[in-house]
Amino acid sequence: MNKIPNRQVICDTLLDLARDDRDIMVLASDSRGSAAMAPFANTFPEQFVEVGIAEQNIVGMSAGLAHSGKKPFVTSPACFLSMRSIEQVKVDVAYSRTNVKLIGISGGISYGALGMSHHSVQDIAVARAIPGLAIILPADRHETKKLTEALVKYNGGVYVRIGRNPVEDVYESDDYSFEIGKAVTLKKGTELTIIGTGETVRIALDAANALADEGVSARVLNMHTIKPLDKEAILMAARETGRIITVEEHSIHGGLGAAVAEVVVQNHPVPIKILGIPDEPAIAGKTAEVFEHYGITQQNIKQIALDMIGKAGTV
Amino acid sequence: MDIQELKVKAAQIRMELLTIIHRAQTGHTGGSLSNTDILTALYYDVMNIDPARPQWEDRDRFIASKGHSVESLWCVLADLGFFPKEELETYSQFGTRLIGHPNNKVPGIEMNTGALGHGLPISVGMALAAKRDNRPYRVFCLMGDGEQAEGSNWEAAMAGSHYKLDNLVGIIDRNRLQISGSTEEVMGLEPLEEKWAAFGWNVVAVDGNDIEQLLQAFHAVPEASGKPTLIMANTIKGKGVSFAENVPAWHHHVLNDEELKLALAELQGTIQQLTQEGQVH
Numbered sequence: 001m002n003k004i005p006n007r008q009v010i011c012d013t014l015l016d017l018a019r020d021d022r023d024i025m026v027l028a029s030d031s032r033g034s035a036a037m038a039p040f041a042n043t044f045p046e047q048f049v050e051v052g053i054a055e056q057n058i059v060g061m062s063a064g065l066a067h068s069g070k071k072p073f074v075t076s077p078a079c080f081l082s083m084r085s086i087e088q089v090k091v092d093v094a095y096s097r098t099n100v101k102l103i104g105i106s107g108g109i110s111y112g113a114l115g116m117s118h119h120s121v122q123d124i125a126v127a128r129a130i131p132g133l134a135i136i137l138p139a140d141r142h143e144t145k146k147l148t149e150a151l152v153k154y155n156g157g158v159y160v161r162i163g164r165n166p167v168e169d170v171y172e173s174d175d176y177s178f179e180i181g182k183a184v185t186l187k188k189g190t191e192l193t194i195i196g197t198g199e200t201v202r203i204a205l206d207a208a209n210a211l212a213d214e215g216v217s218a219r220v221l222n223m224h225t226i227k228p229l230d231k232e233a234i235l236m237a238a239r240e241t242g243r244i245i246t247v248e249e250h251s252i253h254g255g256l257g258a259a260v261a262e263v264v265v266q267n268h269p270v271p272i273k274i275l276g277i278p279d280e281p282a283i284a285g286k287t288a289e290v291f292e293h294y295g296i297t298q299q300n301i302k303q304i305a306l307d308m309i310g311k312a313g314t315v
Numbered sequence: 316m317d318i319q320e321l322k323v324k325a326a327q328i329r330m331e332l333l334t335i336i337h338r339a340q341t342g343h344t345g346g347s348l349s350n351t352d353i354l355t356a357l358y359y360d361v362m363n364i365d366p367a368r369p370q371w372e373d374r375d376r377f378i379a380s381k382g383h384s385v386e387s388l389w390c391v392l393a394d395l396g397f398f399p400k401e402e403l404e405t406y407s408q409f410g411t412r413l414i415g416h417p418n419n420k421v422p423g424i425e426m427n428t429g430a431l432g433h434g435l436p437i438s439v440g441m442a443l444a445a446k447r448d449n450r451p452y453r454v455f456c457l458m459g460d461g462e463q464a465e466g467s468n469w470e471a472a473m474a475g476s477h478y479k480l481d482n483l484v485g486i487i488d489r490n491r492l493q494i495s496g497s498t499e500e501v502m503g504l505e506p507l508e509e510k511w512a513a514f515g516w517n518v519v520a521v522d523g524n525d526i527e528q529l530l531q532a533f534h535a536v537p538e539a540s541g542k543p544t545l546i547m548a549n550t551i552k553g554k555g556v557s558f559a560e561n562v563p564a565w566h567h568h569v570l571n572d573e574e575l576k577l578a579l580a581e582l583q584g585t586i587q588q589l590t591q592e593g594q595v596h
Binding site: 054066069 | 425426427470471
């Protein structure tokens, strides 16, 4: 089992890249520990900026740094970065077209027992409404590495959301093609498509494997980029498999499922089941426990899939 | 330009901004008039800029945090040749670049502003970048006084002194009026100079409608090494048009034909007087 959380992968990758690119900067809001950025702060103090607990300021300052040619990576808890500073994201990053990378750490329900104040399950919805802002959730440590490398080359505002704890690998290595805005087909299938994003991709893949054992052919899409959304991959899934299940660590309002549904109903309507956190303050507990409570599990996805295709389940 | 010429320039900018606001029948008249002398001092004397090279790397940066008073800035930038002067006629018209807030699609505008409390954090980032790269440019951030109620300013004030940004100059257009009335009635700010000093800034108070005092203050920066400077520019809202001065309603009052005629005549009189004084000297 992988023991490296994605936040550490971001730090390791930036440490590698910052040696040759002195414009890369990391900013933290008293979060260098929680963002696993202490090694970066210690190695490149001239490329590190501490702003204290001030999320509005961290985004505004980053926009100013980016305007002066820097490549700032803001590393701050997703719950605060996506909400406390959203006007700065809208105006200083998106509207002013500055090259700021917003890395929301400990997103979703990573801070399980800390309650709704620390859960970040509205961030995708909020970020999606901002024009020009890319939104990306990497699935595992391999994808996080490839994403971080891609972000350094990408010129523009991006919101990235990662979780707190190590997640099981989806990929065997980082030897695959990663392109911002392009979904990855992890498993071919014909009877339905399961679309995951970020750390739910592994669950989607496990569910598809379990369905294969039942003789059901499920396609799996890793929709790492929520915006700009890979409409082509979604419509191909709608046309070719006729049924879609989306799985996300986010409110069912305004997230991956909503984004997929918007594309599907306007172009090629097919049944869609959206799995996520219902419209309530999420229950407290470990991520796995919360997922279990809301049915964000391999077993539940399998059951829903069997129901959708009209086969009696044997779960 | 000498002081007399700068004063004439400020009066001309005032005439121009009143004209574009009147033509468009929209705008923030009072705040634009109050900060005209500050912009004139900065753009025609203090700042190291080149209108022919708006992206020149070592240019001084100006951030209009009180973005709603953009009309004076549009008139200054057009006058300096950042964009054609005729374009001022499109101010606030459908599809224009010259909207009611700074827009960085226009040469000379660094960042889009308009939401209050954003300018100083951005300016801190720019000044920090200059320090880290050993670049000589300075960053000037013009804030409103009503805007001081935004907490983000104080986050940035802390960061500015923490990082010892003596290449950063904050300016408060202290005209003591905001949209709902007196700043002290809406949300008391005083003692405002002491607050900035307590946050580690070097504070200088001037008459913000006196170009001579403004130049003196700007050229003395940094007075204290390792400290950002806050220039408390005590101004009069509506300055230059006697019947608009210190009247809260002129925050976004737009002039009718008669008011425009009277205002332009008054400013024309100011220019004549300045010119005569200049000849006497």
